[in-house]
Amino acid sequence: MRSTWRGQGALIYAALLLGAVVMLAPLIWMVLASLKSLPEILTYPPTLLPKSLRSANYETVLTQSNYPRYFVNSIIVAVLSVVSILFTSSLAGYAFAKFRFPGRDLLFILVLATLMIPFQVRVIPLYVLASDLGLLNSYAGLVLPSLVDAFGIFLMRQFIQSIPTDLMDAARADGASEPRIFVSIVLPLVKPALAALAIFTLIVSWESFLWPLLVASSTDLYTLPLGLSQFAGKFLTRVDLQMAASTLTVLPLLVVFLVMQRRFIEGIATTGGK
Amino acid sequence: MRRRLGISGRQTIWAYVFLAPAFLLFALTVFFPMVRAFQFSLYHWPLGSAPKVFVGLDNYERLLTDDSLFQKALVNTLYFTVATVIPTLVIALAVALLLNRPGLRARGVFRTIYFVPVVTSLVAVAFVWRVLLEPSFGLVNGVFRLFGLHGPGWLADPAWALNGVALMTIWRDVGYYMVIFLAGLQTIPRDIYDAAEVDGASRWQTLRRITLPLLNPSIVLAAVIGVIYGLQLFTQVYIMTGSPQRLAGGPSDSTTSIVLFIVQQAFRPLEMGYPSAAAIVLFGLIMLVTLVQLRLIQRRFEY
Numbered sequence: 001m002r003s004t005w006r007g008q009g010a011l012i013y014a015a016l017l018l019g020a021v022v023m024l025a026p027l028i029w030m031v032l033a034s035l036k037s038l039p040e041i042l043t044y045p046p047t048l049l050p051k052s053l054r055s056a057n058y059e060t061v062l063t064q065s066n067y068p069r070y071f072v073n074s075i076i077v078a079v080l081s082v083v084s085i086l087f088t089s090s091l092a093g094y095a096f097a098k099f100r101f102p103g104r105d106l107l108f109i110l111v112l113a114t115l116m117i118p119f120q121v122r123v124i125p126l127y128v129l130a131s132d133l134g135l136l137n138s139y140a141g142l143v144l145p146s147l148v149d150a151f152g153i154f155l156m157r158q159f160i161q162s163i164p165t166d167l168m169d170a171a172r173a174d175g176a177s178e179p180r181i182f183v184s185i186v187l188p189l190v191k192p193a194l195a196a197l198a199i200f201t202l203i204v205s206w207e208s209f210l211w212p213l214l215v216a217s218s219t220d221l222y223t224l225p226l227g228l229s230q231f232a233g234k235f236l237t238r239v240d241l242q243m244a245a246s247t248l249t250v251l252p253l254l255v256v257f258l259v260m261q262r263r264f265i266e267g268i269a270t271t272g273g274k
Numbered sequence: 275m276r277r278r279l280g281i282s283g284r285q286t287i288w289a290y291v292f293l294a295p296a297f298l299l300f301a302l303t304v305f306f307p308m309v310r311a312f313q314f315s316l317y318h319w320p321l322g323s324a325p326k327v328f329v330g331l332d333n334y335e336r337l338l339t340d341d342s343l344f345q346k347a348l349v350n351t352l353y354f355t356v357a358t359v360i361p362t363l364v365i366a367l368a369v370a371l372l373l374n375r376p377g378l379r380a381r382g383v384f385r386t387i388y389f390v391p392v393v394t395s396l397v398a399v400a401f402v403w404r405v406l407l408e409p410s411f412g413l414v415n416g417v418f419r420l421f422g423l424h425g426p427g428w429l430a431d432p433a434w435a436l437n438g439v440a441l442m443t444i445w446r447d448v449g450y451y452m453v454i455f456l457a458g459l460q461t462i463p464r465d466i467y468d469a470a471e472v473d474g475a476s477r478w479q480t481l482r483r484i485t486l487p488l489l490n491p492s493i494v495l496a497a498v499i500g501v502i503y504g505l506q507l508f509t510q511v512y513i514m515t516g517s518p519q520r521l522a523g524g525p526s527d528s529t530t531s532i533v534l535f536i537v538q539q540a541f542r543p544l545e546m547g548y549p550s551a552a553a554i555v556l557f558g559l560i561m562l563v564t565l566v567q568l569r570l571i572q573r574r575f576e577y
Contacts, residue, residue, distance in 0.1 A: 023449070025413070116564065225398070265453050
């Protein structure tokens, strides 16, 4: 009995390990290729480690593209989106969780209904809207479709429901105003949910591609994915440069993830959204 | 009584105040655009100086009966969705079940590694996989060669290109659904397993009769998210199948997805009407598939 369990245990580790190799191999290959020269990447049989460590590819990427600018743009758009979604979601989640008012259920169904209308279905009218509002080629235009999120409202509502209503009633009896109660009682208690939502929004914003592709026409407004695709298009056969640029694009969020991975994973587990 | 009414009146006002920012933004960026998508779909409208021309349901008729590229995009998108969602969920579930076994060491490390692809930029890893799938020197066919097999042409072969895109997508998404399943598994109390063991249930019986039914909410959630996400296929195709000769969707339209079709029709040259009809078809498809799925899966595992 015991030995079969051990045999099985080894099999499980072997399977998990194999999977882990498959998960990491493309990324490791990307980093190694980014350090190689183009002929070395194309040789067969392939070399595992670069013959010599060279940063030439990275130097070319940084001189031939405006990578720092793309990076800053991605951060600006992500911050705007995170701030707006945290603000709107926590306020609306609070209203749905703790207030009684006419139309509450209907309004909540409306919120959930927006989940069935993905961005891709609205992309053309959104483009026309951005154009009508004069927001094409601006930060405001870039962030326009990512200012509010039904999942965020749903998540905040779930969390705020678990806060005892007595806390708020006591503050009300002490004469605290409603905004005050929200800021000094509700918000501090839902910090974990806010962190989860912020991380989730950051991931979504960081990889957003279709909308910036349509809205940002000047390279000054390119976000990282857009800058990367434009750069790779310019150097279509230069796999070495593409891998260096890809590494630079993957790295920032990967570092944030490795530092705060528990929050990331809990964030996805609690929001469950995409 | 009057005082209570006063309080509830104030409560109502505050509730609406708190809801206002979210609903103003929903109105601006979701409801209004949705209504306009329906409206646009009834017009021929090259954005800019040219006027809108009302054409009724012509756009839909052309899409569904006359446009072989759209029909191809429809089939491609459905194929891609099935070819990614099923393997992704099965692998993610298997990994989650393995990671959830009591006494497993290095669980956290494995969980982190499987999750890493999720936080990589989709555009970046699409470029990486484009190279990995290269038929002659790519890593994937290199692995095939190790086993003495001749790998397919992947992105260069119309019969295999969409599979290549699907393979990359499965790789990237497994960790995401693994986390959803792990969260679901954690809500199943250990006592149930202890009881099953006392009753002499086999591993397989425990999995089929306890774990899967109790995991049903997570499975439904994952399937619905996965299908909605799959139907929105765009970025991978745009990056992986583009070439100087052809923007994306090749070879011979074998990877054109609905969203790629919408974007290409809308912006080259500008035309807001016809692709809006395609967007409405996509919307209908998402609604239909989601509702059918919720029905089917719920019934299947009902206890």
